[in-house]
Amino acid sequence: MAKKKDFGIGGPLPAPVIPISVARAVSIASSAKFSIPLPDGREQEADFSPYLGRGFDDTVFGIVGVLTAMVAAGRPEPRTLQTIVSSGLANWWQFCCELTEQGRPPALSSINLSLMEEYAGWLTMQVKPDGERWAKNTARTNFSKTKTVLAELARRKLLLDSDIFPRNPFPGATGLQNRRGYIRPLSDGERERLIQPLAFEVSQVFDGTHPGSLLTRLALCVFAVFLKTGVNATPFLEIPRDLSRCFLDHPRINRKILVMFKRRAGAFTTTPLESSETKVVSLDVYKLCQRAIELTEGEAKAAIGTALEGRLWLYRLTDGRLRTLSTQELSRVADTFTERHQLLRDDGTRLKMSSQLFRNTKLNRVWRASNGDLLATAKSASNTPAAAERYLSVTPNMLVEHRLAGEVLVATLSEGGHHENTPHSGCRDTLNGEFAPKNGQHCVDFLSCFRCKSQVIVQDDLYKLFSFYWAVLEQRGRIGADNWKKLFAWIVRVIDRDIAPGFDAQVVEFEKQRARVEPHPMWRSSTVLSALSSVL
Known part of the structure; x- marks a missing residue:
């Protein structure tokens, strides 16, 4: 059965018993700033100092100390920790500030079951910029991210009570009607309108005539792979330069088996690639990855001895620093690609490339081709039938x-x-x-x-x-x-x-x-x- 996202630390950490006091809480962190080294070569800076002086300094320093320990231990992994800080804790601090305005600053000694139930209710009342209320699953996800940090505070005896989390505060949150907005698959017409400019630009990348930066050229190759295969973005962006480790020979000519690592499953996943399945581009996935190796030879040499050694999707910033592609860069390239070719959906809205859009499209095409065979559809996506159906039954x-x-x-x-x-x-x-x-x-x-x-x-x-x-x-x-x-x-x-x-x-x-x-x-x-x- 497919696993849900787990924001837990995933392993034992040293658990010194620390008495509850403002002084000791402050002593475990020298400041309210820290950084998270990311796998693409960046460092995510976090600064909680704006929340100091509001009456819950011990909570701020306690959380910084716990996060610093998580960074040192490498658990949870950096990308997960980044989202914990950017969304889970961002909402927690907003909640804390609102409590302070009510005269109830949430010091460590006041974090208990009642407060966390109030926090869960507060999350369900949040709204998007367009005024629409959050989906229940969005609230659940943000609560889980915050829970990861507060649970570690409780484990380290910084809280009075270790039993502070309500059971199932968001019932039914993972139901289809409560999940994030569904991205409608591409219609045949939309797909053709996208394929033409994408195929043209990818062919330019392949023959060396594309005028874009290395970042743009690599991103276009990645989008071509997404449209052809429907693979998830993060595992594919982390495949190694040594293609023999991620591409296996297939008994049939002109086919390969792509092997990727998906952290949530904790295991490698295999996805058979049907090179003649669609007509996205005239080049297959393996050749596109080989082209990426050729384009990044200089960057690969510069990465030797660094944390990015052996990575495939390397590029340089304007100041010369090395980075690897992430979903943020892909999103920016997708925006400029849409503007450049004035791509629209059938209903007149913008057609923006994304891995989720292409995955939905791929699975729905397999669904139709198999005459509604859910098992075949799930197998093509390396999913369980229940997971695959989420792409189809919305x-x-x-x-x-x-x-x-x-x-x-x-x-x-x-x-x-x-x-x-x-x-x-x-x-x-x-x-x-x-x-x-x-x-x-x-x-x-x-x-x-x-x-x-x-x-x-x-x-x-x-x-x-x-x-x-x-x-x-x-x-x-x-x-x-x-x-x-x-x-x-x-x-x-x-x-x-x-x-x-x-x-x-x-x-x-x-x-x-x-x-x-x-x-x-x-x-x-x-x-x-x-x-x-x-x-x-």
Whole structure:
């Protein structure tokens, strides 16, 4: 199963018992400034001195001391620590300042369970610059980042109470409806409009005629790889210069297997690269990486003996310092590329290249090519089916090709084992199933059952199932053909294509006609029928 992001320190650190006092808290850090060495050669500077003199100096110095120890230990890894400081703690300090304005400065002695519950509630009320409230998962992520640091303060006995974190303060936060905004995949037209200028500029990079800086040329090669493969950005940007360590031979000619390290999984991941799969550019990924080696020969020699030795995507700043590509540089190159070619999406908004956009596009193309085969789609992305489905199931349009994810049991209810009733079939676990809210309440999203692995259909369910089937068909005249096709057509297709063939044809036909003439009592209810129309 895919792992969630872990902002923990990932290993034991020395844990001296430090008495709680302002003096001792200040003594563990000489100032409110520190730096985080990043893998691309930069140092992220952090300065918490603006928060001194507000009544919680011991908290400021305590946190600086803990972060300094984390930097020295290398856990969590630098990029994670960078986000902890830039987002998690940035919000924590804002919260602390607001408490101070209320006359409640959060000194170390006042950090307890009640305060952290208040902090969790404060995070859920934050808004974006456009005025929209944060997604619940955004609040959860920021809380987790802050928790990493405060938990270490508690472990080092700098807090009065070690049990300061509420259990599950953001129930259901990781559900699809609470996750970050979904980036819509490229349509075929958008993809073609992007491919033409990208292919042209990458060919210029390859033949040495591109006028851009080394940073721009390398970034264009990376974007070509993203569009072709859909790989994640960070693991790919960290592949070594020795391509024999990250590209393995494939039995078929003109193909390679890319091996990358993904820290969250704690293991290497392999992604088979189909060089003829798309027509992004005429060059395959391996050749693009070879070209990057040629472009960065001078930088590679200068990096010998430094932390950047052996890295592939090297370039120099204007002052001559070495760096490696990061997602920040890629974003800037993407902005200028979009402006240079005036790229627009079908709805008239800007079309900006990003690894997430290309990954969504890649997975959706595999999804369509495999006729809705979730396992094949997941395998192409080195994901679990549940993780891959997050790229596919966010928009109703992607349900058109959906296949049954649950299980058909050719058995009676008594023989098929226990399952809980749903409005049309059965469920193995309505409390903890794949799409259940997992907050102690039963799942009521009966339209999602047909794409949920927890769904179970036995022969005894057929009468109720086909009563639902006819009720869905009747919605066509109520909501219009276009809306019906978008919202319900896939359900009828799953029942006809995936469920009905699993049972005796005569039984299916009998129950189907019986349900049409005299629907199951549940599907005679006007209240239940109105629930179908309410999805609009």
